[in-house]
Structures are given as structure tokens and as C-alpha cells.
Amino acid sequence: MASSEGVLLRRHGTRLSDTGLASRKAEEAATRRYEAAGWLRKMVGVVSAKDLPEAPSEEEFRLGLRNGMILCTVLNKIHPGAVPKVVVNPGDSIVQPDGAALSAYQYFENVRNFLVAIQEIGLPTFEASDLEQGGKSGRVVDCVLAMKSYGEWKQMGGNGSWKYGGNLKPLVSVKPFFRKNSEPFKNSLSRSQSMNDSDGLSAEHNLCGDVVSVESNEMATSRPLKMLVNAVLSDKRPEEVPLLIESMLSKLVEEFEQRLSCQNEMVKTALKSVPDGSKSFSKSKISTGAPLASCEKRMDAEDNFTKPKKEGCFRKPLRDEEASKEKVLKQCMIFERQQKDIEELKRTLRTAKAGMEFMQMKYSEEFSKLGKHVYGLAHAASGYHKVLEENRKLYNQVQDLKGSIRVYCRVRPFLPGQLNSSTVSSIDDGTITIINSSKYGKEGRRSFTFNKVFGPSATQDEVFLDTQPLIRSVLDGYNVCIFAYGQTGSGKTYTMSGPRILNEQTQGVNFRALGDLFKLAEQRRGLFSYEIAVQMIEIYNEQVRDLLVSDGLNRRLEIRNNSQKGLNVPDANLVPVASTSDVMELMSLGQKNRAVGATALNDRSSRSHSCLTVHVLGRDMATGNILRGCMHLVDLAGSERVDKSEVTGERLKEAQHINKSLSALGDVIASLAQKNSHVPYRNSKLTQLLQDSLGGQAKTLMFVHISPEIDAIGETISTLKFAERVSTVELGAARVNKESNEVRELKEQISCLKSALAMKEAGSEHLQNTIPTPEHSIRASSPVFSNPEHSIRASSPVFSNRRNGGDYLSGQANYRQPMEDVGNIEKCCEEKREP
Numbered sequence: 134m135a136s137s138e139g140v141l142l143r144r145h146g147t148r149l150s151d152t153g154l155a156s157r158k159a160e161e162a163a164t165r166r167y168e169a170a171g172w173l174r175k176m177v178g179v180v181s182a183k184d185l186p187e188a189p190s191e192e193e194f195r196l197g198l199r200n201g202m203i204l205c206t207v208l209n210k211i212h213p214g215a216v217p218k219v220v221v222n223p224g225d226s227i228v229q230p231d232g233a234a235l236s237a238y239q240y241f242e243n244v245r246n247f248l249v250a251i252q253e254i255g256l257p258t259f260e261a262s263d264l265e266q267g268g269k270s271g272r273v274v275d276c277v278l279a280m281k282s283y284g285e286w287k288q289m290g291g292n293g294s295w296k297y298g299g300n301l302k303p304l305v306s307v308k309p310f311f312r313k314n315s316e317p318f319k320n321s322l323s324r325s326q327s328m329n330d331s332d333g334l335s336a337e338h339n340l341c342g343d344v345v346s347v348e349s350n351e352m353a354t355s356r357p358l359k360m361l362v363n364a365v366l367s368d369k370r371p372e373e374v375p376l377l378i379e380s381m382l383s384k385l386v387e388e389f390e391q392r393l394s395c396q397n398e399m400v401k402t403a404l405k406s407v408p409d410g411s412k413s414f415s416k417s418k419i420s421t422g423a424p425l426a427s428c429e430k431r432m433d434a435e436d437n438f439t440k441p442k443k444e445g446c447f448r449k450p451l452r453d454e455e456a457s458k459e460k461v462l463k464q465c466m467i468f469e470r471q472q473k474d475i476e477e478l479k480r481t482l483r484t485a486k487a488g489m490e491f492m493q494m495k496y497s498e499e500f501s502k503l504g505k506h507v508y509g510l511a512h513a514a515s516g517y518h519k520v521l522e523e524n525r526k527l528y529n530q531v532q533d534l535k536g537s538i539r540v541y542c543r544v545r546p547f548l549p550g551q552l553n554s555s556t557v558s559s560i561d562d563g564t565i566t567i568i569n570s571s572k573y574g575k576e577g578r579r580s581f582t583f584n585k586v587f588g589p590s591a592t593q594d595e596v597f598l599d600t601q602p603l604i605r606s607v608l609d610g611y612n613v614c615i616f617a618y619g620q621t622g623s624g625k626t627y628t629m630s631g632p633r634i635l636n637e638q639t640q641g642v643n644f645r646a647l648g649d650l651f652k653l654a655e656q657r658r659g660l661f662s663y664e665i666a667v668q669m670i671e672i673y674n675e676q677v678r679d680l681l682v683s684d685g686l687n688r689r690l691e692i693r694n695n696s697q698k699g700l701n702v703p704d705a706n707l708v709p710v711a712s713t714s715d716v717m718e719l720m721s722l723g724q725k726n727r728a729v730g731a732t733a734l735n736d737r738s739s740r741s742h743s744c745l746t747v748h749v750l751g752r753d754m755a756t757g758n759i760l761r762g763c764m765h766l767v768d769l770a771g772s773e774r775v776d777k778s779e780v781t782g783e784r785l786k787e788a789q790h791i792n793k794s795l796s797a798l799g800d801v802i803a804s805l806a807q808k809n810s811h812v813p814y815r816n817s818k819l820t821q822l823l824q825d826s827l828g829g830q831a832k833t834l835m836f837v838h839i840s841p842e843i844d845a846i847g848e849t850i851s852t853l854k855f856a857e858r859v860s861t862v863e864l865g866a867a868r869v870n871k872e873s874n875e876v877r878e879l880k881e882q883i884s885c886l887k888s889a890l891a892m893k894e895a896g897s898e899h900l901q902n903t904i905p906t907p908e909h910s911i912r913a914s915s916p917v918f919s920n921p922e923h924s925i926r927a928s929s930p931v932f933s934n935r936r937n938g939g940d941y942l943s944g945q946a947n948y949r950q951p952m953e954d955v956g957n958i959e960k961c962c963e964e965k966r967e968p
């Protein structure tokens with residue numbers, strides 16, 4: 134063996150000094166081995182020691198003792214009964230160099246029992262594997278030499294606890310062995326078995342729970358392992374055992390390492406999940422002890438629950454325990470942290486709840502405020518509607534003040550090819566002066582005053598300007614009548630519709646009025662909803678016909694002034710319209726249906742009155758009030774005299790009807806203007822038809838057309854007379870207003886003169902100088918005197934009666950005269966006041 138060791142040493146190229154040390158050690162080991170072998174041989178005798186040479190090699194020493202018989206026999210000799218039963222195999226005489234002949238049973242029983250006994254005595258032991266190939270025979274030698282010492286100590290009468298004083302290495306890693314068939318072994322085995330059989334979990338738990346010291350823990354752990362080893366090795370051949378054990382051990386080590394790394398991972402995870410801030414908090418809690426203990430308990434419970442049951446309890450190194458404790462600490466910190474978070478959440482919830490309640494209260498307050506505001510707004514809105522209504526009324530009153538019957542005169546320009554010699558002398562705002570030819574009487578000029586006179590150059594836009602405000606009145610529920618009056622060819626159709634070729638500039642009143650009507654209705658959307666519909670009627674020979682028929686049948690219609698729908702001709706087609714173009718389309722249909730007769734004067738001359746009525750129904754969306762208004766656009770038949778038309782028979786009849794109806798219209802308007810109690814509506818179909826729109830709050834606009842040709846002067850004058858008659862009262866009223874202004878001014882003059890007289894009578898010497906004051910100069914140049922209109926007054930009796938009137942103004946008057954003048958002026962004022 135020494136040589137083999139030497140060979141080994143040489144093979145590795147060990148240094149010489151090392152080689153010497155090794156050989157010395159080898160020699161020493163051999164000496165000890167020989168001593169052990171000699172002592173054993175001596176103890177068992179030559180026969181029993183036949184397998185153990187006197188100076189054996191390591192191998193021979195191991196093989197000689199391998200069956201355990203020598204060892205057990207010697208031990209029983211020095212300590213009788215130490216190994217109660219030594220197994221003797223019948224075939225043990227057959228010695229195999231590799232020990233293959235030895236049964237595993239024999240091998241285990243004797244060696245184990247020996248080792249148990251040695252352990253019980255307190256002698257140094259070895260591992261069973263040390264008797265195998267590659268085992269450490271030095272331990273066996275130590276054990277044998279310890280037995281020798283023990284035997285010698287016993288022989289010398291040693292008693293009680295024996296202390297081995299030999300130079301032995303402590304056998305820390307050696308597992309304790311228990312004697313087979315011995316009581317302690319039996320008890321531990323039966324206990325382990327019963328535990329495992331009954332309940333693996335509780336058995337493990339109890340095993341772990343019973344651990345009080347490391348020693349007892351080791352004992353408890355070794356029992357099931359022993360069983361496992363027994364079970365595994367029982368049917369194995371001896372030569373397989375070392376390999377098996379090696380494999381098992383490596384697996385155990387592997388398993389242990391795996392668990393260790395697993396635990397390390399858990400600890401790392403726990404450390405990561407614990408916030409830094411919580412450490413100090415948790416530590417302070419842990420220092421109190423109680424929370425930590427509870428945590429540890431919880432963790433133990435968790436561990437026991439999650440650990441696989443078959444693993445059993447492993448003895449852990451101290452480091453593992455520390456890691457485990459640290460893990461517990463971390464868990465505890467997490468738990469504390471979670472509790473803190475829960476508290477925080479609860480607090481937040483409480484705050485949120487309070488916030489919600491506050492918001493709810495605020496919202497209810499806001500809602501009640503909003504409700505009051507809405508109520509106020511509704512109130513204001515109703516007020517606004519009242520104001521609107523008031524505004525509507527005021528607006529129409531203004532229109533009334535402007536005149537509910539307004540007459541406008543329009544002079545047609547000369548047509549191409551006509552002689553450019555006009556009967557119109559001058560046009561001054563509302564007054565037109567006509568040159569009256571000698572043919573119809575005394576040569577001279579005649580003036581007519583209307584609301585406005587449009588000369589030949591007036592545009593369609595200018596003509597419409599005064600009509601425009603009345604369109605709003607229609608939407609406000611008032612009725613409006615717009616007439617085009619005049620002799621044939623004077624331009625009625627031009628004013629109402631425009632020329633044949635239309636553009637934006639040449640559009641007539643109809644287009645513009647309807648355009649404004651729809652535009653205003655659109656602007657009022659949201660306040661009012663409007664329904665607009667159109668009727669078109671023709672009055673021909675005092676017969677009423679519907680012009681909006683598609684079959685061309687001219688059925689006679691009746692006029693009923695008391696129709697509930699506000700329709701005077703309820704049987705006529707009433708066509709809803711939504712735009713100006715809708716209306717124009719209907720108008721062109723009506724024009725086609727209109728009875729048109731060719732006359733000597735104008736091939737487009739119409740011998741009938743046509744009336745386009747736009748019915749407006751407005752619903753006040755706030756109050757639900759209904760407003761009904763309508764606008765009549767009437768293109769009257771030519772107003773020329775019958776004899777001029779040179780017609781007889783049917784044409785004469787037509788002309789007579791036209792004249793009669795126009796005359797009736799004049800009568801009605803005149804009656805209205807004069808505010809007569811009786812208005813003769815029923816004298817013609819035309820006035821019957823327009824009854825609701827003539828008088829009352831209705832507005833009437835009449836465009837009177839005249840031709841400028843000299844040969845039409847007769848028609849022109851008769852037209853102007855008709856128009857003057859219609860507008861007389863209105864204009865008369867205007868005149869009265871004018872006169873009252875004059876009276877007021879005259880009164881001012883009187884008071885002035887009176888004060889001048891008073892001063893004179895007071896005997897002022899300087900009167901002569903005081904009369905022509907700047908005040909008088911101003912008065913002399915005041916509108917009353919400077920106005921051309923007042924030039925009439927200058928020649929009036931008031932001033933003409935005055936002697937030295939001019940001197941008076943210049944301050945040269947006789948002082949008696951002013952009193953006369955005052956009397957005259959006062960008299961004049963009284964006269965003017967009368968009408």
C-alpha cells in the first residue's frame with residue numbers, strides 16, 4: 134500500500150520533501166494499522182482472525198473487518214453484551230477478496246450493531262462505508278485502537294464514563310447508527326412508521342414541532358432516512374451500495390442546494406417588495422417583540438402549509454434560519470405596509486365621501502339658484518314678449534301716424550319713339566305740377582300733392598322704400614293693401630312686377646315685398662312660426678274668378694267677408710308657399726289665366742283687376758298667440774275713360790264695370806280717410822273683396838301712375854283728381870298741422886308786439902331806437918317770414934291790411950298801427966283755429 138501511495142505521489146510529481154512527509158505518514162498509519170490488527174487477532178484468536186493478517190495492508194485490513202464479525206466479537210469481549218447478536222453467515226468461511234460473497238444482510242447487521250454499540254459506549258466511530266473500497270480505513274484503525282484502550286482501561290478496573298485520550302479526528306459528519314433489534318431502534322422505527330402511516334402532515338409537523346435541540350432534530354431526521362436507505366439497499370449487492378449511496382447523497386446535496394437557492398430567491402423578492410421607508414417603521418414595530426412573534430407564527434403556518442409534505446424537515450444551517458427570519462421580517466413589513474395602506478385608503482374614502490356630500494350640497498344650491506335664475510329668465514322672457522308686443526303696436530302706430538292711407542304718384546318715362554313733350558311741369562317732393570293744355574280748358578298749371586311723387590327717373594328701389602316698413606306690419610298681424618292705379622300703359626305692371634325682362638334692379642314691389650316677408654319670417658324663427666299661403670283672384674266684369682286653377686275653368690266665386698279663416702274668398706285655391714319663387718311661379722300661372730283683352734292703347738292692357746293675396750298666419754311660440762295678417766297686391770284695371778278707349782259692346786261693358794269699381798274704391802278710401810261712419814264697401818266686388826284690408830288698422834298704399842304724353846293729359850288729370858280725392862283728408866290733416874304751427878308762431882309775434890307797445894306807452898324816449906332790435910331782425914329772417922310758403926301770408930289780409938307794413942318791419946311804422954295789426958293777427962289766428 135505504501136508503495137502504491139509512493140507511486141501515486143511520484144506520478145503527480147510531488148516535491149521530494151512532500152514525498153518524504155507522505156511516506157512518513159504512510160509508515161505511521163501502517164504502524165497503527167498493524168497494531169490494531171495485532172490486537173484484534175489477539176482478542177479473537179487465530180481461527181477467527183484468519184482473514185486479518187498480522188501486518189495487513191489497508192485493503193486487507195478493510196476486507197478482514199468488513200463482515201463486522203471480528204469487530205463485534207472483540208467488542209463483546211471487552212464490553213460484554215455490547216452487541217447482543219452477532220450474525221454468522223454459513224458461507225462466511227468463503228472469503229472473497231472483494232467481499233462479494235458477503236451478503237448485504239450480514240454486512241449491515243454486524244457493522245451497524247457494532248457502530249451503535251461503539252457510539253453508545255462513547256468510543257470514536259467510523260462510517261460503514263469506510264470498510265468499503267475507497268473508504269477511510271484510518272478511521273477504522275482509530276476505532277479499533279480506541280477499543281483497545283477501552284479494553285485495557287476496563288482490564289485495569291476502569292468504571293463509569295470513559296474518556297478517550299487518543300489522537301483522533303472528530304467525526305462530525307458521521308451519522309449515528311442504531312442497533313438493529315435493539316429497543317431504542319425498534320421504538321424509534323415503530324414511532325416513525327406509525328406517524329407516517331397515520332398522517333404524513335402531522336407526523337412531519339410533529340417532528341418539526343418537537344425539535345428542541347439540534348441533537349434531537351438530527352435524531353428525528355435520521356429515522357425516516359434510515360428507513361429509506363434500508364428500503365433502497367436491502368436488495369442491492371454490496372458492490373452497488375457505495376454507488377447508490379453516493380448517488381443518493383449527491384441528490385440530497387442537489388436538493389439541499391436547490392432549496393437554499395429557492396429560499397434565497399424568496400428573500401430577495403421580499404426585500405425588493407418592501408419599500409425602503411417601511412423598514413424603519415417595521416423595525417420599530419418588530420422591536421416590541423409581539424408583532425414579530427405573531428408574524429413568525431403566521432409565516433411558520435404558511436411554510437408548513439405550502440411545503441411539500443414528502444420533503445420532511447431538514448436541518449437548516451444557521452444562515453438559512455437567518456434568511457428565514459429576514460424573510461419573516463420582510464413579510465411583516467409588507468403586512469404592516471398593507472395595513473397602513475388600508476388605513477390610508479379608508480381615510481381617502483372618508484374624505485371622498487365628505488367631498489361628495491359637499492359637492493352634492495353645492496350642486497343642490499346651484500340647482501336652486503339656477504331654478505331661480507330660470508324663473509327670472511322666464512319672467513323676463515314673458516316681459517320681453519310683452520315688450521315685443523308693445524313694440525309691435527307702437528311700430529304700427531308710427532305707421533298709422535305716417536298715414537294709414539298713403540298715395541304715391543309715379544310718372545312713367547317716355548317710351549322709345551314717343552314725342553318728348555311732357556305734361557309734367559315740375560315735381561317737388563310731394564307735389565306735382567301739370568301743364569293743362571288749352572284743349573281741355575283754360576291754359577294753366579295745376580298742382581297735386583301726395584305723400585310722394587316719383588319722377589320718370591325714379592328707380593324701383595326708391596319706389597319700394599316707403600312700402601318696406603309695412604311688410605313688417607303684415608307679419609305683426611296687420612293687413613296691407615297695395616294698389617297700382619292708372620290708365621292703361623301708364624306703368625302699373627311695371628311698378629308692381631317690373632318689366633318683362635327682370636333683374637335685381639328692375640324687380641317690382643311684389644318681388645321685393647315677398648322677399649322681405651320671407652326674410653323677416655326667417656329672422657323671427659324661434660319666436661314665431663309662420664305659415665304663408667297665397668290666393669290669386671281676378672275681378673272681371675264684377676265677377677270673381679280664381680286665377681290659381683290648372684284646368685283653366687273660370688268658375689265664379691263668392692265673397693264671404695265673415696269667413697273664420699280670414700279668407701274673403703274661401704273657395705279660391707289657397708296655396709302654401711315657402712319662398713318668393715314659389716309665389717312668382719303662382720303669379721305667372723295667374724297671369725296666364727287672367728283675362729287679357731287687346732285694346733287700342735296697349736296690347737297688354739288688362740281689363741280686370743287682379744289681386745294677389747299673401748295670407749300670413751303667425752304663432753307666437755312663447756304665448757301661443759295667433760297673429761293673422763295679409764297683404765293684397767292689387768293690379769287695377771286701366772282707369773282710362775270709355776270714350777277714349779273707343780270701344781263698344783262688350784268692351785264698353787268691361788270699361789263701365791272697371792270705372793264703376795274704381796269709383797267705388799275711391800269712395801271707400803275717401804270715406805275711410807274722412808272717418809265717415811258708413812263706408813260703402815258693398816258697392817263693388819273689389820271693395821267687398823278688400824273690405825278687411827281697407828280701414829281699421831289696415832294700411833293702404835296706392836301707387837297712382839300717370840303717362841307724361843300731352844295727348845294723355847285728360848286721363849292724367851282725371852287720375853290725379855281721383856288720387857287727390859283719396860288722399861285729401863290725410864293731406865288736409867297734414868295741412869291742419871302745418872297751420873297750427875303757423876298759429877303758434879303768430880302768437881309769439883303778437884306777444885312780442887304787445888311788449889313793444891307796452892314799452893311805448895310807458896313813454897320811453899328811446900323807443901324809436903329800441904324797435905328795430907336784432908330780435909326783430911331775426912324774426913324778420915325767421916322761417917315764418919322767409920319761407921316762400923309764407924309769402925302768401927305776406928299778401929294775406931293780416932299783412933295786407935296793415936298800413937306801412939314794410940315800414941313796420943323796418944321800424945318806420947306809425948305807433949298806432951301795430952295795435953291794428955295785432956287785432957288783425959289775432960283775428961286770423963281765430964280763423965285758422967276753426968277747422
Ligand SMILES: Nc1ncnc2c1ncn2[C@@H]1O[C@H](COP(=O)(O)OP(=O)(O)OP(=O)(O)O)[C@@H](O)[C@H]1O
Nearest residue numbers: 545621622623624625626627632735737738739771
Ligand atoms: N318706370 C318705368 N320705366 C321704364 N319703363 C316703364 C316704366 N313704367 C312703364 N314702363 C314701360 O311702359 C310700358 C307700359 O307699362 P305697363 O305695361 O306696366 O303699363 P300698365 O299700366 O300695366 O298697362 P296695362 O294696364 O295695359 O297693364 C311697358 O313697356 C313698360 O315697360
